[in-house]
Amino acid sequence: MSTPSFTDLEFSIGDDYVATVEIARPPHNYFDHALIGSLADAFTFCDGDDRVRAIVLCAQGKSFCAGANFNAPRDGQTQPGNLYREAVKLFETKTPVVAAVQGAAIGGGLGVALMPDFRIASPEARFAANFARLGFHQGFGLSVTLPGIVGQQVALDMLYTGRRLNGEEALQVGLCDRLVPAEDLRAEAHAFALEIARSAPLAVRSIRQTMRGDLAAKVKAATDHELAEQDRLRSTEDFKEGVKATAERRLPDFKGR
Template identity: 35%
Template sequence: MSVGLDRHDDGIVVLTLDDPERRNAMTVDMGDALRDATAELRDDAGLRAVVLTGTPPAFSAGGDLDMLEDLARRTREEGYDATGHMRAFYGRFLSVRDLPVPVVAAINGHAVGAGLCVALACDLRIVAEDAKVGLNFSRLGLHPGMGGSWLLARILGHQRAAEWLYTGRLVRGAEAAAQGLALEAVPAGDVLPRALALAGEIAAASPVTVRQLKRTLATTADADLDTALAREAACQAVSYGTDDLREGLAAGRERRTPDFPGR
């Protein structure tokens, strides 16, 4: 299996890209395994947060060169149109966006090309200080894929994303975090513990509210204020009927930490 799935008692699941000999390259098999893992988790009512990481030494070194070379050969020699193939390929890995809870990318090593795109598809990112990260597609002669151009512009802003994409340069994790790609940069050995701590904070919040927020942030990112207000009002209307709100208010009055039931 090329994606490990480790369940924790607090509703946190760690997914691990696990093909260290190829530095967790983005292969079809890896994509199938990730899609299957997310499908298994999607309907898990007890799920509260997910951490996505890679088996050291890399998070993911990017696309599978054998696949890229085969597609290039078929296109040149056979006139093959790879559009459908690539769209299906993206979907395997971007299935992490379908999870109903926040996903924290623990970028514990190099994350390059499509490998970084998968991390960009997560909600939050912690990166190793010395990891090399970047979208190097232009240096391969390949247009970015896996949502890279769309995701990066929304995370870094248009001008900074354009510089990354046009040059294809790789930067250290510390610089990437300073530019806003990740919440913070820490030593490589601290990446997973820090990501798990963050996931623990998320898991301690109201599961109903966090799941609502996941959807809100996805649907209102490019919406106008009236649309955002309508979404917030509808979500609060749901909140008023939940046991989570009852527990949260009681905990506030009693000055204790809430224990949310998730309903």
């Protein structure tokens, strides 16, 4: 079977049953409908290819994924509802995924980082659900995935304050599973994926279905609610101020309206 190409991704399959999916929008890898669709297509391909038993998800540049670019022009295809439909497909992936997080995983980018089964991070990694600092509601299924990984209280802390966790803090709260020097990050993620790939593939998929089989449905329900709240808050003065303050690199002056 030939190996396809996907827009904005570097994709390869090794002879060790490990595929590498690399986001190629440096330096910050902002996502949109097209990128999430490409990721979903790549993972779907992996699910149907016997050469793949585990996937490494990584990214080029400074950031792992800095989320959506709120200052970018929007068209019909990039509407959040369309994007979230593609996002739900990511959670339907049947193949185990290990993420290598080298930099910022912010906002919706945190949502991308929480889709994989495991996260290997460097000390320079940064994790933040900064939506409240933008006057906005969380998205990308974070209402389900974040508390599912770190627990309700840590999730509320991150969502209410928008504070950033570095790699060491992320390891302490369970947001990442292993912390390694930046120069070893890709190799460690690949080694972890290879450990998985050496297990019986039918058994791994069966176990994964038992443990995570209902996650896509939960994310679908969560994104439906998140989208409604985002639509409501998008028209507020606070949201406009949050986006403007972020672009101007200053503290926002929220008015509660």
